[in-house]
Amino acid sequence: MKMFTFAIFSAAVFCGALGAAWLPSAAHPSIDIVASNWKFTPNTITVPPGEPTTLRLTSSEGVHGFKSDELGIRDTIIMPNKFVTVTFTPGKAGTYIVHCTIICGAGHPNMMLTIKVQK
Numbered sequence: 001m002k003m004f005t006f007a008i009f010s011a012a013v014f015c016g017a018l019g020a021a022w023l024p025s026a027a028h029p030s031i032d033i034v035a036s037n038w039k040f041t042p043n044t045i046t047v048p049p050g051e052p053t054t055l056r057l058t059s060s061e062g063v064h065g066f067k068s069d070e071l072g073i074r075d076t077i078i079m080p081n082k083f084v085t086v087t088f089t090p091g092k093a094g095t096y097i098v099h100c101t102i103i104c105g106a107g108h109p110n111m112m113l114t115i116k117v118q119k
Contacts, residue, residue, distance in 0.1 A: 030054040030085065035064040035078045035100070038107025044114040047090060054087045064111070065101030071115065075101060090117040 033055055034041045047053040055073075057066060059080045067075040072088045090096075100111035 030056050032056045032058075033113065035059040035066075035111075036061045037105055038111045040100075040111065040113040043112070044116065046116040046118060048119055049090050049093050049117050052087055052089045054085055056083050056085050058083045062104050063102055064104055066098060066113075067101050068096060068098045068115075070096055071098070071117075073098070077102070090115075093117050093119070 031045055031047075031053070033045070035057065036059065057076065057078045059078045059082075061080060063080070064078040065075065066078060066086070067073055068088075071090055073086050076084055076086050078084060094117055096115045096117065098113045098115060100108060104111065
């Protein structure tokens with residue numbers, strides 16, 4: 001019985017080690033972004049090129065929008081106290097400015113998020 005238990009334990013350890021070697025690398029962590037009247041917080045983020053990036057968007061006040069054709073981010077509505085996620089894979093390095101897409105008041109033209117794509 002001891003030999004059987006040892007064999008099962010050894011197989012489990014061996015398979016676990018092999019499995020770990022074949023696991024894909026961890027995905028880029030998600031980034032929380034909060035929209036409020038006329039700003040995104042944080043207002044600048046940095047993401048790596050060629051890797052999927054997930055943004056978790058919410059609003060603390062008002063309804064806002066988010067879209068970037070350059071980065072492949074679909075038109076997204078950001079509602080108060082609800083999270084919506086968007087995942088995109090930036091193709092090339094650069095600095096991209098994403099503006100709020102829903103007119104949200106007097107400061108709307110200045111409401112933007114800077115996304116820096118760099119290694």
